[in-house]
Amino acid sequence: MLLRRERASPYDVVLAGEYYFDLIFSGLGEIPRLGADVWSEGFDAVPGANFTTARALTLLNTNVAWWCETGNDLFSTLMISAAEKEGMDTSLFQRRSENRIRVSAAFSMSADRGFISRFDGPETLPSPAVLERLSPRILLVQGLTCRNELPALFAFARSHGIYCCFDCQHVDESLEQANLPQILENADCFLLNETEATRLAGHDGLDALATIGRFTPLTVLKRGAKGAALLERDAGVLERPAPKVDVVDTTGAGDSFNAGFIYGLLQGWPLEKVLDAAVQCGSAAVTAHGGKALPVEDELLRRLQDAGK
Template structure:
C-alpha cells in the first residue's frame, strides 16, 4: 500500500478495505471536560486551589474520533446525546469537525457526561459523572457499520463484549482498545479472553501494572504481549514502548512546554492507528503516536490535535526509535 511520510494512503487500498462498509468506528460516550489548568499545588481534601486557567471542552470518545478525522480518516462515532447543555456543546463541536453523525443516538432526556480535570504539567486528576443510559449493543454497532477499524476508548469486559469482539473478528475488523482507569484485572471474568481477541491494546504504564499485578513495567508488558498481538504502553514524559510479535520498540518523548495533558493519550492513540492503517512498521507507528500526543499537550483539551500538515512538522521533532 503506497503512503507518503505523513501517512496518507493512496488509491491502492487493500482488498479487506474494499469489503468494509466504513473505515473507522469509534464507540464510546462523549464527555464535557471542565479543565482547570495551571494549578499551583496539588488538590487535597479541606483545601482550595486556584487554577491559572479554565475551559469547557469536548472530550471522552469525541477526542479519538476528532483526532482521526483531522488525520484524514472517515470516522463514524457511535454515541448518545440528550437534551442537556453538555450534549449540545459536544454535538456542536462534533459537527464543526465534520464527524459523520450516522452513529449518533438522540434522547428526549438529559444525557450528561461531565469530567472535571485538574491538570498540571506532570499529570492530571479527574472527577467524572455520567447519567445512566443503556448503550447500543456493541455487536449490533459493528454489524451495522462494518468498519475496517473499531476504536474502544476504554477496557470493556463482560460476556456481551466478548461476543462483540468475536463478531469483529468475523467481520475482519481491527480492534483497538485503550485501558483507562477501569477497576478490573486479568483475573476479572472475560478480561483475559477479550484481550486475546484485541489487535492493539494501549494502556499507560500504571494501568499495565495494575491490570496484570506485575511488580515491574517490563513484567507487565511481557504478560500483555503474551495475550495481545500489539501492546503499546504510554509513559508520559518517559516516552512510549510498543511490542508486536516479539519485536520491542522504545522511543523518548518530545520536549515541549506542556499546557494540558487531558487529551494526550487519545491523540497518541490516533497517531499510532493512523500510521498502522497506512501500513507503516512498528517504529514509525510509535513515532507518529508520540508526535500526536506531544502536539496535544501544547493547548487545552484536544484543541491542538494535529492535522496532516502539522503532523509532518511534529514528526521532524520525534527522537529516533530504538529496537530492543
C-alpha cells in the same frame, strides 16, 4: 499484521465509547484539598475522552464514525454542537430524550491531572449487525469497561476482516477478574498507559508489558514523556522516545496518541513508524488545554519527516 484494504462503506474506523465534557482548571498552586480554596490561573470547558480521538482522526483525514450515547442534557448539547462545528460525523450518535451526562472537573498540574466525574445513564455498543453494515477497517473501543458482549463482538468483527483495538481507560478489573482476558484474547491490539499497566499486572514498566502481552497479539504501552513501547507477539519489544515539548495540560494525550496509532495502522506503515506517529500526536496534545493542539495530517507528516521517521 495486515489490515483489509477494501471497504464496503466510507468508514475507515468505527470508534465506540463515551464522551465527556471537561471543565479544566489549570495553573493551580497546589493540589485541591478539603478545607481550602484553591484558585486556578486558567480555565477551559471542552468536550473530551472519545471526542478527542474522533476529532483527532477527523483532522488526520480519516473517515471515522463515532458511536456514543447522547441525551437532552446541557453537556450532551454542548458536545454535539462542538462536534458539528468541527465537521465530525455524528450519524452514529445514539440520541436519547433523557440525560446522558458525562462531565468531569479536571485539575491539571504540570506533570499529571486528576478528575471528579459524573456519569448518568447506560452506554451501548454497536451490534454485530451494525458493524457488518458499516464494514470499517478498524473497530476501536475505548473506555466501556469489561462489557460481557465485548469478546463476542470482537470475535464477530475479526471474522469479518475488521481489525479490533481496545483501550484500557476506565477498566478497573485485574487480569484475574471479570472477562478482561477473554476480551484481550479476542482483540488484535490493546492500548494502555503505565498507571493502568501497573494496576493490571501488579508490576510496572516493561515487565508489566510482558505480562499483559501474553493475552493479545499487540500490546501498546503509553509512557508519557518517556514515549511509548509495544510488544508484538513473537517479535519482541519496540520502544520509541517522545520529543521534548512544553507541557501545558496532559488531558487528552492518550486519546490523541490512539488516533495517531490508528492513523499509522491505516497507512500500512511498519510498527516503528506507527508508534512514532502515535507519540507525535500525544506529544502535540499536551501543548494546549484539552487536546486543542491536535495536528492535521500534513502537520503530522511534516513532524515525522523532520524527526527523520
